[in-house]
């Protein structure tokens with residue numbers, strides 16, 4: 001290998017390592033990276049799909065899209081121009097993306113800030129404080145998501161009640177389903193050494209707040225202290241797409257990552273909310289909040305966090321998710 005080829009191979013591998021910090025539904029980390037010297041390929045790992053909450057694999061693909069965006073940001077911040085082909089092989093729909101280095105790239109400030117935010121971003125399920133999020137900051141989040149070929153709707157103050165009702169309905173319906181309860185129990189009780197799932201210690205118990213969030217601890221268990229806040233200053237965004245296809249889900253995931261990293265860069269706490277999109281009836285209710293037509297993919301809550309960091313989620317050992325075999 002020439003010196004340039006060695007640098008490219010290292011950058012691709014490092015991008016895959018960085019992408020392991022991406023958020024994923026139930027922290028399933030449903031991806032497999034194949035890092036070859038001249039290309040990096042992202043595969044969906046169907047073994048890690050939530051068959052009850054996500055029977056189509058939509059949120060699995062959204063999660064992989066978030067990982068793809070993390071990898072792209074890592075390459076851009078390291079000064080590499082990436083050539084990215086999404087869903088490049090119709091015969092292999094689980095091959096979600098193929099990345100190659102196409103030249104040098106001068107990273108923008110936004111890319112450097114997004115890359116720096118990767119390690120600092122954590123899902124914070126505690127209620128956010130009363131401090132309002134400035135309109136200009138909300139705009140920056142919308143723009144960041146829309147640059148990734150998805151739409152972002154900032155939920156109006158008058159629409160929050162509809163979102164809250166949808167969240168209550170989705171939570172009640174899901175928890176009344178024994179298959180969902182079994183899936184939830186499975187992914188909230190993974191052994192600590194596995195580095196996957198959502199331990200109840202990273203969640204909060206149900207408390208009064210503007211929009212209820214998914215209850216990860218209906219069976220009890222140690223949770224974070226919720227504090228006295230109620231999300232009074234929080235804002236909610238709905239990421240949506242024109243189509244409901246794997247290509248659209250991949251874009252929604254890249255937009256989700258862009259919104260979350262931009263929020264972190266602005267000093268905001270953030271948390272995805274997807275239960276309202278997992279139940280067909282409540283997904284339809286969200287659809288009616290959108291300007292025009294669209295398919296809601298995932299929501300995001302942003303706001304100013306209480307003092308102290310949320311309990312961080314863990315990750316699987318990187319050797320399990322990145323394969324370098326020829």
Ligand SMILES: Cc1cc2nc3c(=O)[nH]c(=O)nc-3n(C[C@H](O)[C@H](O)[C@H](O)COP(=O)(O)O)c2cc1C
Nearest residue numbers: 023024025026027062122123214272273274275313
């Ligand atoms: C597609 C998607 C859907 C998610 N849905 C929810 C959700 O409904 N509620 C929630 O609290 N977190 C949700 N999350 C956040 C994940 O649980 C979180 O990313 C994962 O546990 C890893 O933790 P981290 O984000 O702190 O790294 C979602 C993440 C993704 C990518």
